[in-house]
Amino acid sequence: MGGRKWTCQSNRLRNQGTGVRTRNARKKDGEPRLTSRQVVLIAALFLIFMGSGIGYVWSNFEGTQIGYDLSRLQKRERELNELHRKLKLELAFLTSPQYLENTARDAGLHPAEPEQVILVR
Amino acid sequence: MYVVGVMFVLGLSVVLARGYQLQVLERDKLTAIARAGYSGTVQLPPMRGTIFDRKGNELAVSVEVGSVYAHPPQIKDKARAASELSRVLGVSENDLQGLLEKDARFVWLQRKIPPELCERVRKMKIEGVGTTLESKRFYPGKEIAGHLIGFAGADNQGLEGLERSYDQFLKGPQFVLIQMRDALGRPFFVSRPTPRDENGKDRTMHDLVLTIDKHIQYKAQQALEEAVQRYRAESGQCLVVDPNTGEILAMAVAPSFNPNAFGDYDPEQWRNRVITDAYEPGSTMKAFLLAAALEKSVVSPQTRFYCEDGSFQVAGHTIHDTHDYKDLTVEDIVVLSSNIGAVKIGWKLGYQDFTEYLRGFGFGKKTGIDLMGERQGFVRPTAEARPIDRANVSFGQGLTVTSLQIAMAMASIANGGVLMRPYLVKEIRESGGRVVKKSQPQAVRRVLTPETAGRVKQILSGVVSSRGTAPQASIAGFQAAGKTGTAQKVDPQTRRYSRSKYVALFVGFVPVEDPRLVCLVLVNEPKGSSYGGVVAAPVFREVGRWTLNHLQIKPWLRFAMASGEGQGSEQVVFEALKKGLMIETPKEGTSGEEAETSIGEEELVTSEPVLPDFRGGSMREVLKQGNSLGLRVVIEGTGVAVEQVPEPGVELSRVSTVRVRFSAPL
Numbered sequence: 104m105g106g107r108k109w110t111c112q113s114n115r116l117r118n119q120g121t122g123v124r125t126r127n128a129r130k131k132d133g134e135p136r137l138t139s140r141q142v143v144l145i146a147a148l149f150l151i152f153m154g155s156g157i158g159y160v161w162s163n164f165e166g167t168q169i170g171y172d173l174s175r176l177q178k179r180e181r182e183l184n185e186l187h188r189k190l191k192l193e194l195a196f197l198t199s200p201q202y203l204e205n206t207a208r209d210a211g212l213h214p215a216e217p218e219q220v221i222l223v224r
Numbered sequence: 225m226y227v228v229g230v231m232f233v234l235g236l237s238v239v240l241a242r243g244y245q246l247q248v249l250e251r252d253k254l255t256a257i258a259r260a261g262y263s264g265t266v267q268l269p270p271m272r273g274t275i276f277d278r279k280g281n282e283l284a285v286s287v288e289v290g291s292v293y294a295h296p297p298q299i300k301d302k303a304r305a306a307s308e309l310s311r312v313l314g315v316s317e318n319d320l321q322g323l324l325e326k327d328a329r330f331v332w333l334q335r336k337i338p339p340e341l342c343e344r345v346r347k348m349k350i351e352g353v354g355t356t357l358e359s360k361r362f363y364p365g366k367e368i369a370g371h372l373i374g375f376a377g378a379d380n381q382g383l384e385g386l387e388r389s390y391d392q393f394l395k396g397p398q399f400v401l402i403q404m405r406d407a408l409g410r411p412f413f414v415s416r417p418t419p420r421d422e423n424g425k426d427r428t429m430h431d432l433v434l435t436i437d438k439h440i441q442y443k444a445q446q447a448l449e450e451a452v453q454r455y456r457a458e459s460g461q462c463l464v465v466d467p468n469t470g471e472i473l474a475m476a477v478a479p480s481f482n483p484n485a486f487g488d489y490d491p492e493q494w495r496n497r498v499i500t501d502a503y504e505p506g507s508t509m510k511a512f513l514l515a516a517a518l519e520k521s522v523v524s525p526q527t528r529f530y531c532e533d534g535s536f537q538v539a540g541h542t543i544h545d546t547h548d549y550k551d552l553t554v555e556d557i558v559v560l561s562s563n564i565g566a567v568k569i570g571w572k573l574g575y576q577d578f579t580e581y582l583r584g585f586g587f588g589k590k591t592g593i594d595l596m597g598e599r600q601g602f603v604r605p606t607a608e609a610r611p612i613d614r615a616n617v618s619f620g621q622g623l624t625v626t627s628l629q630i631a632m633a634m635a636s637i638a639n640g641g642v643l644m645r646p647y648l649v650k651e652i653r654e655s656g657g658r659v660v661k662k663s664q665p666q667a668v669r670r671v672l673t674p675e676t677a678g679r680v681k682q683i684l685s686g687v688v689s690s691r692g693t694a695p696q697a698s699i700a701g702f703q704a705a706g707k708t709g710t711a712q713k714v715d716p717q718t719r720r721y722s723r724s725k726y727v728a729l730f731v732g733f734v735p736v737e738d739p740r741l742v743c744l745v746l747v748n749e750p751k752g753s754s755y756g757g758v759v760a761a762p763v764f765r766e767v768g769r770w771t772l773n774h775l776q777i778k779p780w781l782r783f784a785m786a787s788g789e790g791q792g793s794e795q796v797v798f799e800a801l802k803k804g805l806m807i808e809t810p811k812e813g814t815s816g817e818e819a820e821t822s823i824g825e826e827e828l829v830t831s832e833p834v835l836p837d838f839r840g841g842s843m844r845e846v847l848k849q850g851n852s853l854g855l856r857v858v859i860e861g862t863g864v865a866v867e868q869v870p871e872p873g874v875e876l877s878r879v880s881t882v883r884v885r886f887s888a889p890l
Contacts, residue, residue: 171410188287195282195364200442220773221847 269359271396272380273431275373275387277438278471278650282364284373284387284483286380286396289360290342291335296324298352305350309333312344335378336360361387367480369441371496372595372648375483384486384494386432386648389596393652396429430660433651435471440464440771444474447766448745452478455728455750455759461498461627462763463744464771467635467733469665470644472593473741473771499598502624506711507561507693507756508729509582509620511684512633514558516581517573519676525555525683529568536564539611543567543619559686561693561708563619570618576606578617584671585633586643587625593646601625620711621721631744634706634731637680638739641672681705685736697732697761699769701779706732706764708756713749726754730761734768740777743768778851835879837872838865846884856881863888 117124137145196202204214246254275284292313299305306321313320313334323331335358342355361376374385382391444462452460464474477497481489495501517523534548545562557565570578582588588603602624604613613622628646636643645666652661672680684705688697693708709729712721731744745760745767753759772779836853838846846865850857858881867885 167406170404185288188285191282192285192287192362192364195285198281199365199368200439201366201368221844221851 265402269357270380270398271359271429272361272376272387273394273396273429273655275394275432275434277434277436277441279437280433281438283369283434283436283438284376285362285364286359287362288339288357289336290339290355291337291358292333292342292345292353292355294324294331294333294354295329295352296326296331297329299324300351305353308348308350309345309353312341312348313337363483365438365442366482366484368438368445369436369475370481370483371477371494371498372436372441372475373483374494375486385496385595386434389594390430390432390649390652393430394432396655429655431653431655432649433653434648435466435473435650436475436648437473437774439774440767441474441476443770443774444476444743444767445478445480447763447770448476449478449480451745451747451750451759451763455747455752457747457751457759458749459497460748461501461744461746462767463498463627463631464767465631465635465646465742465744467638467644467739467742470632470635470646471650471665472646472648474767475648496595496597498627499593499595500626502599502601502626503713503727504621504623504711505625505630506620506709506727506729507563507566508630508707508709508731509618509623510558510561510566511637511680511707511731512582512585513566513569513573513578513618514554514683515585515637515672515676515680516578517554517569518679519581519672520573520577522572522574523554523569525553525679527554528552529554529557529565531557531562531564531568534564536567538567538615541612541615543615555683555686558683558707559689559692561687566618567615570615575609575614575617579603579606581671582623584643584669585636586629586668587623587633591628591632591646593628594648598628599624599626601629620709627744627746630729630731631742634733634744635739635742636671637677637684638705638733638742639677640674641677642670643668681733681736681739684732688732692757693755694730694732694757694761694764696757697730697764697768699734699765699772702734702768702772703736704732704734704764704768705736706730706761708761710754710756725749728754728756728759730756730764732764732768734772735777740775741768741771743771778854833876835870835872835874835876835882838868838882838884839872841865843886850882850884855879858883859886860884861886 116126207213269288271288272284272286274282274286277283292309294305296302302321302324306317306324309315309320310317315334320333323333333353339357342357345353346355359380361380363370363373363375372385374387375383376387376394377383380395382388382394387394444464448460448462451457460476460478462474462476463472465472475496475498477495479493481493486494518525528551531545531549531552533550534545536543543563545564547560549560549562549565552560552562552565554565554569556562557569582603588601590598590600604617604622609617609622616622632643632646645668647663647666650663651659653659682705684707685703686692687707688694688704694706697704697706707730709727709731711727711729712723713725713727714720715722715725726749728747728750729745731742733739733742743764745763747759747763750759833853836849838849841849842864843859843862847857847859853876860883863886865884866887869883870879
């Protein structure tokens with residue numbers, strides 16, 4: 104053995120015949136290392152791990168996209184609310200008594216006398 | 225191996241130590257730096273709440289507009305910037321350059337301009353020039369209720385009128401948005417607007433719903449301005465009040481102003497004279513003298529006084545009547561407006577008692593209306609009253625009142641004797657619609673018994689008759705009542721009553737039996753004629769008639785002046801009222817001879833009225849005739865009336881509703 108000294112512990116870890124460390128020993132052909140159940144389990148764990156990772160990333164991404172959409176829609180909401188106010192203002196101007204009276208006079212109309220107005224209930 | 229291991233361990237330790245330093249020791253500082261990079265706040269312009277009339281029509285609205293500002297030190301080529309901006313903003317290039325060359329870090333170039341112009345400026349991307357959003361107040365009614373609503377300034381603060389009185393409710397908070405931005409500056413998270421006031425506390429904006437009716441206000445304004453123009457008067461006031469609740473339906477002042485451009489008018493014109501001007505009311509006080517005297521039972525309507533042939537000496541002063549009256553009853557003294565007769569009634573009542581009643585009616589103190597600047601007027605205390613004061617107070621001299629006080633006092637007569645507090649704001653609402661405050665009618669005190677109020681109302685209706693001082697206040701189809709006033713103004717130079725300057729007044733209510741509105745009209749310093757019955761009464765008629773129609777108050781009295789005037793025709797009227805008969809009315813201003821013969825006149829004399837035959841009539845004819853009879857007409861179909869239920873000939877007193885079926889003519 105070339106003068107090397109081996110400890111007892113080392114000897115126990117080595118194959119007495121080949122001298123190779125038992126942990127490095129090649130496995131015999133034909134012996135399966137994992138059962139199918141273990142394979143399924145490992146695959147499932149792998150999928151869960153990958154899935155959760157992908158899911159986490161995807162949800163973050165979606166959240167950000169929804170955030171973009173939300174802020175865009177909020178801005179649109181504010182713009183529409185403001186437009187609504189402006190349209191109501193314009194309506195108020197157009198239905199003001201002065202404007203209606205001037206428009207009616209321009210169209211050749213005149214105020215109805217109370218006697219001409221008949222109440223229908 | 226050891227060396228490798230040790231190096232790995234050392235390296236890892238360095239990494240861990242650095243990580244500890246960044247994540248623990250400098251955590252706050254670095255977090256703030258990061259947050260500043262991706263988050264920020266946006267401040268939205270503070271708005272003001274909307275002011276509505278009682279029907280929900282907008283009277284004052286705030287909308288977003290743009291403003292352009294500059295940081296002059298940051299602008300390199302000021303001339304070029306001014307030239308480019310001038311083309312877009314439509315402002316003189318020199319003016320803009322002057323602003324840009326100012327020694328200031330911030331200047332406004334133009335405020336409150338259309339957002340489209342702002343967008344164009346923003347796209348020009350001139351360094352040192354920016355745009356921002358502000359809110360601007362618009363008044364779509366323009367001059368309508370300008371004095372009442374007031375206006376808000378450039379910084380959204382109320383300056384006059386209700387805008388000022390209710391500034392704390394109307395003024396909206398500063399809305400703050402917290403947003404997070406990505407590397408490209410696009411916001412990907414924006415919080416909901418959070419309202420904050422100057423102290424950082426939560427606050428919301430409120431809207432006001434007024435008691436004012438936009439259309440009645442417009443009509444009052446229009447009629448008043450016509451009268452002021454016709455008589456070349458200095459100013460005018462018109463006030464319409466609901467006597468049962470104290471709600472102000474209209475408050476008009478002439479000359480008016482447009483609050484959208486309040487800066488174009490003299491500040492003197494912003495004054496709401498209805499509450500800020502106190503004046504001597506003249507003969508309108510006789511209504512309250514009558515009420516007090518009847519309430520105290522010192523006189524009856526038929527008590528007679530000698531009116532000295534129209535001239536009477538009191539404490540060295542001469543009191544005149546417009547005619548040389550001799551004996552007049554208390555009723556006639558009021559209807560004919562005799563000053564001498566009023567003095568004698570006042571003496572019978574006593575100065576102290578009369579002034580106590582005046583204070584009971586609300587004179588000499590503020591009404592408590594929700595507007596700033598109200599005057600309280602003046603009623604001289606008994607101890608300070610000289611003999612002439614004790615005389616002339618009876619016809620409205622020696623005291624000062626506001627138009628609002630007179631209107632509310634008259635309203636107390638109209639509603640049966642209760643003085644109501646006037647108010648303008650019906651509701652205060654959050655901008656989301658939730659009502660936070662709702663005003664209710666408030667009775668201040670009972671001034672008269674219902675019986676006395678009823679007697680006073682009947683006497684005041686005589687003022688509006690042909691023998692009174694205000695026949696031009698009569699409204700066809702309704703019985704109105706009121707009192708005129710033609711008050712001399714004091715000349716400030718001579719400190720004596722002027723012979724040429726008067727205040728023409730009329731204050732009245734209609735219908736007498738169930739008063740729905742009190743209307744006061746004042747025309748200040750009219751030229752040509754100064755009588756309240758001539759100048760102010762027609763405005764009352766026009767506004768009253770229009771308002772009654774607008775409120776859909778059906779005329780209940782339609783009477784014909786039969787040929788042969790005088791007591792006989794009035795007896796005919798009373799008989800008609802007792803029998804519930806409705807007859808066609810003559811046009812206003814026509815005499816009995818010109819009046820058309822009434823429908824149903826024969827039934828008045830001989831038999832009970834019956835339901836007429838509507839068949840064959842057009843819809844308009846049927847409705848008109850049915851309304852004049854006080855019936856509710858239910859219409860089916862179109863065309864010509866072919867069937868009615870009940871049948872014609874049924875006693876009218878047993879019918880309240882008639883169904884009429886129409887069909888197209890064959």
